[in-house]
Amino acid sequence: MNFDFSEDQKFLAGEARKFLNAQCTTAHVREVLNDDDKSHHDGVWNKVVEMGWIGTAIPEEYGGLGLGMLELCVIAEEMGRALAPVPFASTTYFFAEALKAAGSEEQKKDVLEKVVSGEVVGCYAASEGPGNPEPSKLKTTFDGSKLTGTKIPVTDGDIATHAVVLAKEGSGASLVLVALTGEGVSRKKVSTLEPTRSHAEITFDGAPAQRLGKAGEGEDYHNRVLDHAAVLLAFEQLGGADRCLEMATEFAKDRYAFGRPIGGNQAIKHKLADMYVKNQVARSNCYYGAWALSTDASELPEAAASSRLAASEAYWFASKENIQTHGGMGFTWEVDCHLFYRRAKLLAVQAGSPKVWKEKLVSALERKNAA
Amino acid sequence: MNFDFSEDQKFLAGEARKFLNAQCTTAHVREVLNDDDKSHHDGVWNKVVEMGWIGTAIPEEYGGLGLGMLELCVIAEEMGRALAPVPFASTTYFFAEALKAAGSEEQKKDVLEKVVSGEVVGCYAASEGPGNPEPSKLKTTFDGSKLTGTKIPVTDGDIATHAVVLAKEGSGASLVLVALTGEGVSRKKVSTLEPTRSHAEITFDGAPAQRLGKAGEGEDYHNRVLDHAAVLLAFEQLGGADRCLEMATEFAKDRYAFGRPIGGNQAIKHKLADMYVKNQVARSNCYYGAWALSTDASELPEAAASSRLAASEAYWFASKENIQTHGGMGFTWEVDCHLFYRRAKLLAVQAGSPKVWKEKLVSALERKNAA
Amino acid sequence: MDFNDTKEEAEFRVEARSFLEKHLKPKDANSPRRPSGEDFLKRAKEWQKTKAEGGFAQITWPKEWGGRGGSSMQQVIWNQEESKFDAPTGPFTIGLGMCVPTVIAFGSDEHKKRYVEKALRGEEIWCQLFSEPAAGSDVAGVKTRAIKDGDEWVINGQKVWTTGAHFSDYGIVLTRTDPKAPKHKGLTMFIVDMHQKGVEAKPIHQASGGREFNEVYFTDVRIPDSDRLGEVGDGWKVALVTLMNERLAVGGSPGPDWKEIMEYARDTGSLSDQAFREKLADWYVAAQGYSLTKFRTQTALSRGGTPGPENSIGKIITANQLQDICNSAIEMQDHYGIMNDTDTMPANALFQQSFMWAPGLRIAGGTDEILKNIIAERVLGLPQDVRVDKKVPFDELKQG
């Protein structure tokens, strides 16, 4: 038994942090924030592609580094911490994992190498409006070769070259691969609370597309993709939550009121202690999720759910109380607090809201207890 | 508009407090607590009867003082504050209110005068086991003249002379009046978390009984009784919660640690501020409930629910954090904190748990919004 | 205990309502929550003048200053009725609620004659200049310096979070006149003409994206000694009167409440979810607790009481509840909830907009933490925090 990352994995995390500290500061994030025309930071993205990180958990035979999910987890934590304004999650946790889970050998060979090289930028399109996109209620349809319907919002939908789409096929659902640059596809950028990550409405009007995996098994693939993405997003959330705790702690030590640092007040001390407790709960659950993911353990459904829930809760609390700790300054555009508050909310709903994951978790516990 | 008790009502509250401070101390409460054979404090009870408080809201024609519900509310607050170990709530808020709501003129004449004089001690029997006693699922039956079934737990069921029982009659439910001292009734004291208020299991085996009001309308009467009792219990809860806040505040000022009063620590200050906020929320909701009760306003269902919910939450928080504020001493038998913790829990479940009242509240809001 | 109007109250309510119906449109779902801009300001001034002429501006103020000489319960009734209409009142809240009452309490007869009625008639707008970059929760930590020069004072420094500074005509400004005195002792309050040379207001870009607040820079601004409010060195005493009035003003939130999320949930099919229903009950109970507490306070005021620190509970409840409601509404919409386009989103993206405002509400007018300290110390009588800054000369205090 050994419940920590290895020295190699920690070294990778350290290198990633150093790289991002230099190449992806909040000044880079603000370049995207302050420019409505920018959907992501292509300078940062090109460097991330160069580092080969997209291929961390993609087998060498498809051009990846073939390291594994644990390595991708430590990179995800750093990307979250840095608020990286790039389509890394969409391409890596969702699109590539969907291909790995459901794609044929040919499809994987065709696409994954281009993903690693940056030629293909992927996104994952499930949502069609308010509420959890339940496969049984989808309106987007796939007839075996063509895709029709509207997906909204799709994270990175405006900059991706390809999408994996959850669509209705016959009486079931299927996962479908579609090029976004070809015919039958129109897309429109949509405005969100988190402008450093772009979102689009994508309309398919008989767009040529190919199925991933078996027809009608889309729900199973979708759930598998979500379980994978949940753990990886949880690491991004954890990275963000920890950065909020650091920011709040630093500020509380430096900011004076009533003749002493505000961090000497128990109101602040205990708030930050609560933050620490939540972040530790998230970290431990995330590690368990990482282990389940890396070993494809039967515990993955509950481990993914609990890491996602713990990390969503930790990031929400840390991001809002980081603003509160900063006081008036925390509510200004110039101070970085709100960047984390925005990102925290996006990551909490992007792969299904906490409500959905609580139900997934309890259902998994029921199945386990009945077994 | 005028959202406070009148000077007369405040005077009554002051007199009640003075009386109870002298006649019903926690030493009296402990006499019942420490003696398994004692179901209530009959010395205190006799004096409460002498004061005529049972008749506060009973019309003069039935021997009461004919004051009104607002006056009964202020007395309830003081009874709750004093943790009075007597069957006042059972007799006054439940039994007498049930008779007032559903009894015939003859029944009221027969019984209420004896209630006021103390000859009749009443209780209200609805629960039949775990969960909310829904009228449609009752197992106790009434055939028009005889009552059969088991009620558990019945607060004050072992000391009451009479009970109002919610029973199944035909396909509906009815409220039924039954003497507990006659044939066909057996009762057994049951152990609870709150030994200063007694509880019994009562088994009816064809006990002679009479219906209150119309057959099959028991559910309506029952809900009306609960709405009335909810507001009155909420005042008892409010009194208890306020006493906890006072105890905790006094202790925090007097107890020294690290060279100064523990109440100088923000951890304690903000805990007690939270308690104050909850108690104020409860008080304001209770006043609204009192107004709705006293005027029989159409808002009574939601006002009763929100006063009960606010007061249950306030008392729960105040009673548990009062122990916490007292530290180790608060966990000893000799310090009074646990008396309030026990009472808080009883009062929170006695007329239906918060879960049940939340649903009642939201249903009432839906009806109102649809109207 | 009576929620119904007395006969006189009912008559006044009818009078108020018919006046309102004559001049304004009822509020509806499309009424803006946080209106601003030139046109709005113009409308607000006109409405204030109309109110004053109708005898409905500052109902409790004496007639000699343009008030009605009415009761505080009439003011409550007016507020209730006015809130049902699309009334442009925002720009006057701080001036009439906090600044002008301070002028009335500490100003000379000349001040009162010069300023009070004009403010009440909407001809002049006031702002409150207390907060500074290093004096937020610690309001008395102001560094803006006032130095006596003959019959004038020369002001230099920076204020922050000043609501409406860019459209205000006058302000009350808290300054440090004696840096050698302990923090609370060396302060003095002045009336300042916001149009004069050396006063510059710059909007603050908020985390929510908006620019409703300002930084205000003072550069060699000269103020005659006659525009001092209270004695030299008594500025903190004067400020406390302003802040006491603030407590009555803050608390409410323009954001969506239990009712709006209930409607939203009904429309989107979430109202049948038991977990949501229980949350809704909690929100309702706390929101009712706050509204009803305001009624209790009004009853106390109508019986001659003063607004006490217990009013601090309002903002603790509403600001946190607003944040919680918005967060829940967003999560209820799942991924879709992150979108914030007002034209296409349900409820005009009200929940998303307010989500970005809520963190500010928890800070403005006293943070949660400061308000809890106020309750603990001033209501419950618990010991003050250990204060290292009480007796030290201000300029020797550690500033971090």
Add this chain to the structure above:
Amino acid sequence: MDFNDTKEEAEFRVEARSFLEKHLKPKDANSPRRPSGEDFLKRAKEWQKTKAEGGFAQITWPKEWGGRGGSSMQQVIWNQEESKFDAPTGPFTIGLGMCVPTVIAFGSDEHKKRYVEKALRGEEIWCQLFSEPAAGSDVAGVKTRAIKDGDEWVINGQKVWTTGAHFSDYGIVLTRTDPKAPKHKGLTMFIVDMHQKGVEAKPIHQASGGREFNEVYFTDVRIPDSDRLGEVGDGWKVALVTLMNERLAVGGSPGPDWKEIMEYARDTGSLSDQAFREKLADWYVAAQGYSLTKFRTQTALSRGGTPGPENSIGKIITANQLQDICNSAIEMQDHYGIMNDTDTMPANALFQQSFMWAPGLRIAGGTDEILKNIIAERVLGLPQDVRVDKKVPFDELKQG
């Protein structure tokens, strides 16, 4: 990152399990949660002896003291396996977990020879005598006085909340030897024979009704100077070592957890309630967070780390969750939930019993508030509370 045993770990687990199966019965729903009494104590001593003889007592301790000289991961595996059996371990938790390690760290060779192996073999039980009526959260505020008299010390005073004092053979006692020194400076630690004249243990009647803890009175108790642990005046340094070990020991709760309330809800039909399901998810996530954090700590220990203040998170989570779970279970049963008869109530009234225990758990071994201070100061490095008692002679400190 691997939750599976290595080959060596798996072999050790098999060995441990077969030893346990040979000597104990598996735990079941009827196993008592907080066993006590003479018979239990006898069983506990026997089991401790059996463990020692089998080489499973204090696995990480060197063989010379009766330990196994094993790894901390073996200890974890042993604990996991032992917890599945109805093992009577309670009476030794404090002695072997906190007191004897302190003797090992500060005692003489004679002490170690005399006490360590006997404790490990279950022949002698130890208790920890720190808390006093006026020294709870403020542990260093002890007043129990030790005065030197030749080669002996004379102890007078009162301790409180001493677990197991009435069946303990020895204790470590924190005393004040110099009241003129500041609070933390005038303390000294001793080993005390609990059977000697002048030591009297009286059970405390708890709010829960039970009597598991004790007050201990010292009246002219004489202790030879050779039974001092650490230098005169260094008692606080010694106590900190004991308390650091406490942090690893506290955290778990014998009360019902998410799994038990889930089973209870399933049996009573509440598991379909969405509001309950969401609460259950929250409990599960936090409880997992705590258990998994313990694994992370164990991994750190196995790599040579020391138990740090971050372990304080355990009790904050578990004690509050216990109270919340019990409260929810009671309310789920409605009026019926107030009943607490163990023979007739569902789950043997476990939720009701633990409801009365939970407030104590939030206080024992450090209140929520003290633990949060520890995290804030020692993990996050935030400033200490302003301390008025740091430099003042103890006997001049205000005591209230």
